[in-house]
Amino acid sequence: MSGKLKVAFFDLAGCNGCLLSMLNRAEFYEVLGLIEIADFRLVRAERVEGPYDAAFVEGYPGSQEEIELLKQIREQAKILVALGSCACTGNLQAIRNFQGLEEAKNYVYHGRLKLDVAEVQPLDAYVPVDIYLPGCPANGDEAVYTIKCLAIGKTPELVTHAVCVECKIRDTEC
Numbered sequence: 343m344s345g346k347l348k349v350a351f352f353d354l355a356g357c358n359g360c361l362l363s364m365l366n367r368a369e370f371y372e373v374l375g376l377i378e379i380a381d382f383r384l385v386r387a388e389r390v391e392g393p394y395d396a397a398f399v400e401g402y403p404g405s406q407e408e409i410e411l412l413k414q415i416r417e418q419a420k421i422l423v424a425l426g427s428c429a430c431t432g433n434l435q436a437i438r439n440f441q442g443l444e445e446a447k448n449y450v451y452h453g454r455l456k457l458d459v460a461e462v463q464p465l466d467a468y469v470p471v472d473i474y475l476p477g478c479p480a481n482g483d484e485a486v487y488t489i490k491c492l493a494i495g496k497t498p499e500l501v502t503h504a505v506c507v508e509c510k511i512r513d514t515e516c
Contacts, residue, residue, distance in 0.1 A: 346376060346377050346378045346493070347376060347377045347378070347395045347396060347489075347492055347493040348377070348378045348380050348390070348393075348394050348395045348396075349377045349378070349379060349380060349394065349395060349396045349397070349398070349489065349492075350379075350380040350381035350382070350390075350392065350394045350396075350397045350398070350415070350418075350419070351379070351381065351382040351383075351384075351385075351397075351398045351400075351425075352381065352383075352397060352398070352399045352400070352411070352415055353383060353384075353399075353400045353401050354399065354400065354401035354402055354403050354404065354408045354411070354412065354429075355401045355402055355403065355404030355405070355408060355428075355435070355457070356400050356401025356402065356426070356428045356429075356435075357401075358384065358400065359426070359478070359479035360400040360425045360426035360428075360429075360475075360477075360479045360480040360485070361382075361384055361398075361400050361425070362384070362479070363479040363480055363481070363482035363485070364425075364480070364482045364485040364486060365384065365385070365482075366482055367482040367483060367485075367486050369483070369486045370482070370485075370486050370489075373486060373489050373490055373493065376489075376490065376493035376494075377489060377493055378390070380392065380394055381394075391418075392415075392417075392418030392419065393418045393419070393420070394415075394418050394419045394420070395419075395420050395421065395492065396419060396420065396421040396422075396423060396489075396492050397415050397416075397418070397419035397421070397422050397423065398423045398425045398485070399412065399415060399422065399423065399424060399425060399429055399465055400425045400426050400428065400429055400480075401426070401428050401429060402428045402429060402432055402433075402435055402462055402463065402464060402465070403459060403463070403465070403468060404435075404456070404457045404458075404459055404462070405456050405457060405458045405459060406458055406459065407456075408459075409459065409468055412465060412468055412469055413468065413469055415469075416469035416470065421472045421473065421492065422465070422469065422470070422471050422472050422473075423471075423472065423473040423474075423475060423488060424464065424465045424466070424471045424473070424474045424475065424476075425475050425480050425485060426475065426476065426477060426478060426479055426480040427476045427477060427478045427480075428464075428478075429464060429465050429471075430464055430465075430471075430474045430475070430476040431464050431476065432462040432463060432464050433478055434478070435462045436462040438462060439461050439462055443457060443458075443459075443460050473488060473498065473500070475488060475500070484498075484500060488500070
């Protein structure tokens with residue numbers, strides 16, 4: 343082991359927008375000296391098996407196979423980061439919870455996505471999550487900041503409330 347933070351990035355049913363928002367930040371490439379990328383389908387073909395110091399998971403588990411993969415990732419990761427609103431809440435994908443699975447597969451996904459889980463659920467419906475980075479897409483700067491913090495052994499200090507709360511605290515009118 344190189345002494346670097348061993349990080350893996352996984353994408354479940356989703357659009358990869360959260361991973362791309364992180365890759366589109368120059369700061370991401372600056373942190374590469376602090377981490378070992380163990381798995382990141384969008385960046386490298388070679389996979390390094392766990393355990394991982396941290397795993398970032400984008401999307402939601404849309405199939406039993408992805409639920410099992412998520413459980414394996416959780417077992418292998420000291421820290422699990424839900425990356426993006428699909429991972430944190432189910433996000434827009436949860437609209438399909440109001441129609442039948444077969445209808446969603448055909449109407450929304452045109453049969454192109456392997457779905458066999460009837461209801462969209464966030465990651466924490468299946469496994470414990472340590473850090474939530476919501477947003478659609480997730481804020482790439484927050485993701486890079488989180489990686490930096492974890493690499494130096496610090497807990498990231500993330501804003502967990504809406505901007506509106508800050509205005510209310512300062513008695514600022516909308």
